[in-house]
Amino acid sequence: MIAHVTFSHQENQYISDHINQGKGWACTDTEFVALKSKIKDHYIRVQSNRCCYCYHYYASNHHAIWDIEHILYKEGYSRFLLEPKNLAASCKECNQFKHQTDVLVPVSRSFTRLPRSSARYKIVHPIFDVYLDHIDVQDLGGGKYLLCPKTKKGSETFTICNLFRFHLIYGGYSGLLNTQRDKLLRIAEDLKDTLGENSEHLKTIVRIAFAIR
Numbered sequence: 001m002i003a004h005v006t007f008s009h010q011e012n013q014y015i016s017d018h019i020n021q022g023k024g025w026a027c028t029d030t031e032f033v034a035l036k037s038k039i040k041d042h043y044i045r046v047q048s049n050r051c052c053y054c055y056h057y058y059a060s061n062h063h064a065i066w067d068i069e070h071i072l073y074k075e076g077y078s079r080f081l082l083e084p085k086n087l088a089a090s091c092k093e094c095n096q097f098k099h100q101t102d103v104l105v106p107v108s109r110s111f112t113r114l115p116r117s118s119a120r121y122k123i124v125h126p127i128f129d130v131y132l133d134h135i136d137v138q139d140l141g142g143g144k145y146l147l148c149p150k151t152k153k154g155s156e157t158f159t160i161c162n163l164f165r166f167h168l169i170y171g172g173y174s175g176l177l178n179t180q181r182d183k184l185l186r187i188a189e190d191l192k193d194t195l196g197e198n199s200e201h202l203k204t205i206v207r208i209a210f211a212i213r
């Protein structure tokens with residue numbers, strides 16, 4: 001649960017005009033570029049340089065390392081393009097894996113205010129949820145973490161952001177072909193459905209998945 005960015009009266013006025021004019025995220029206006037820079041700086045700082053989805057620490061504030069993450073994706077929910085509670089900082093990979101996944105439950109576009117209840121989001125919401133309530137973090141040292149879901153939200157985040165990738169990388173399986181990775185994930189998903197959402201069971205599942213080459 002992190003503090004969202006705040007905007008001045010002048011910035012809010014600019015944002016309102018930007019949205020109404022449908023200028024979009026790729027706009028290169030000086031004011032817009034400055035606003036994006038402020039947003040990124042804010043979330044990197046309040047998240048203590050940790051990605052909002054994979055918990056990994058990135059020892060750099062350089063903007064090329066980070067993406068501004070739109071929890072409700074910007075192409076589908078353009079009116080929340082600059083809504084502070086729809087923003088966070090994520091690593092490039094998590095953002096790419098999540099891409100245009102709709103994480104609202106139930107999916108709906110017929111609202112004008114951003115849903116503010118944790119229950120409306122399929123994944124761990126950086127502002128409405130506490131990450132460690134939903135995902136178990138095993139510190140391997142050296143900046144390496146293994147993530148394991150504790151709840152349904154944790155499980156959805158694990159799948160949507162492909163947090164399984166760290167198990168493969170740190171387990172020495174990063175050379176697996178995509179088809180082999182997909183097969184492992186399918187086995188883990190099948191087992192998860194059989195065993196339920198219990199954290200201990202899921203840890204076992206990951207271990208089982210590793211044992212299968």
Ligand SMILES: [Zn+2]
Binds near residue numbers: 056090
């Ligand atoms: Zn990440």
